[in-house]
Amino acid sequence: ILAKFKSKGSLNLHLWTNCDRKSMSPTTFKSQLYTHTGERPFACILCDRKFIQANLLTVHLRMHKMEKLYLCSTCGMSFYSSGALWVPSCNHTGEWPHLCKFCGKKYITSGKLAGYLRCHTGERPYSRLCCDKSFHTKSALNIHMRTHTGEKPFKCKCHKAFSERSNMKVHLRSHDKS
Template identity: 30%
Template structure:
């Protein structure tokens, strides 16, 4: 299909675009050629348009000329402002085609899709464990070092993971965020609540390897094991 050409204008030989002047045609042609003649003298990034190069330079300065009219937070890029404004509107334009879940960010959707594929692209260089999320792998790396960068601001005790600090601080605050839905008892830690739930289910996951008796709590198993130990001692004394 022929593209109609306007009189007194320059035309693109590839798509027929009509430009008002030679410079406009040259700018348009870079869309086809991929040429990027404008280079950032700080980081070397290249751009096809001079306006894009100027806009990029803002990231190398403290200038944040794009403010959010709702909360006042400013950004160096208008694209960052657009992504931020979704927080206020609650809009979730990105949806998972597998399960239908919706997300406010495309990057969050990409991470979510890994839960369907089972892909774990991040590998621990020390032990080979693989992870779906980079943040999870970074957190895992702390188990291979003696570093404990997260300190309790109340007592000074340090931890390898931030989640451990949050759990520990409940000792100081007395908060018990985890509630048993059956009896209403509250617990400071999720693991404590899960252990408590066994008392309602009747499960006895802790089993004695000597006689096969099961117990709902590890503490009860330990007490039971002492019985075997004392029996063995008595038997050795009698022989």
């Protein structure tokens, strides 16, 4: 991947030859490069997960330690990252500002709406060369890729492992029953 650097006044814009994204931050630029190359240089020492940014690894490590540092002042729910904190706060006010123009379904974030809109348009921009499947969202592609790699990043204390968080949640209910 070739990167171009253009000067715009006193700001340096980092541009990608195969991507529409622009960045003024070298850190963001590097993360975007990792997205294209597939490189994930920040590895968890407790499991086999890897990340494109050090801060994502930090949040992930909090999950291992069950360290929820961010507290919602409205409902008392706690979260691993500050980014997750504002989403339920929006729910408390009843605000769902992003509306699907096809069916009226409402979303809290524009990113979630964008992924959902692809269900209506049929657009499936996320694919890999190893198989002919494509997906509406990047997260759906990542989940599918685990079928090829055998990765099971969600581990229970009983040592069972799962490729999807939802499957682990179902499994955890079996522990609650006993």
